[in-house]
Amino acid sequence: MKQEGASAGERPTAASRMNIRSLLVAAALVLAAGAGWAQDKVVYHVDNAAAQGLKGLRNLRNHLDVDPSAKIIVVTHAEGVDLLMEGAKAANGSEYAPLVSALKARGVAFEVCEITLKNRGLKAEQFIQEADFTPSGVVRLAKLQGQGYAYIKP
Numbered sequence: 001m002k003q004e005g006a007s008a009g010e011r012p013t014a015a016s017r018m019n020i021r022s023l024l025v026a027a028a029l030v031l032a033a034g035a036g037w038a039q040d041k042v043v044y045h046v047d048n049a050a051a052q053g054l055k056g057l058r059n060l061r062n063h064l065d066v067d068p069s070a071k072i073i074v075v076t077h078a079e080g081v082d083l084l085m086e087g088a089k090a091a092n093g094s095e096y097a098p099l100v101s102a103l104k105a106r107g108v109a110f111e112v113c114e115i116t117l118k119n120r121g122l123k124a125e126q127f128i129q130e131a132d133f134t135p136s137g138v139v140r141l142a143k144l145q146g147q148g149y150a151y152i153k154p
Contacts, residue, residue: 041071043149045141046080053083054090056154057099064106073144077113077137081122084112084131097128104130113137 044060046052056074063070082088088096100110111134112127124133134140145151 040067040069041144041147041149042073043141043144043151044072044074045151045153046074046076046083047078047137047153049076049080049082049088049096050091052080052154053088053096054092054094054099056083057096057103059152059154060103060108061099064103064108068106072107073109073111073149075111075113075134075137075140075144077116080137081112081116081120081127084110084127085122086126086128097130100128100130111137111140113140 042063044056046056060072060074063072076083083096084100086097090096104110109132110130111132112124114133114135116122116137117124117133124131141151
């Protein structure tokens with residue numbers, strides 16, 4: 001019976017080729033997992049401004065303080081879009097707009113779900129200038145995760 005592995009001048013056996021393939025696949029998985037540790041693309045999901053507003057904006061600020069090169073997108077839908085409306089305030093009376101503006105200046109994108117606009121009878125003009133619009137908040141969340149964005153719901 002032929003030994004596994006090949007000596008000089010011999011062709012590798014099917015078993016040794018399988019072992020090499022297994023090692024290559026394992027190495028690729030380890031490299032891919034390692035790349036996941038250094039997450040530089042993140043999507044924050046906000047669907048309730050009252051519960052998530054200030055906490056989420058604080059999380060975003062802290063995130064950028066530690067990782068200023070992170071690419072961050074905030075996707076809002078349902079009651080989360082209230083975060084980006086003109087004059088919107090937290091329960092303590094703090095306006096969201098200045099906080100959002102400061103984060104936008106640091107590269108954070110803020111998106112509003114257009115399905116929510118339609119369902120709630122809202123108009124784009126009711127939102128602060130930092131807001132961008134996306135056809136569907138949940139579809140956008142799914143697509144960003146498929147593109148390697150880490151998901152955070154503050």
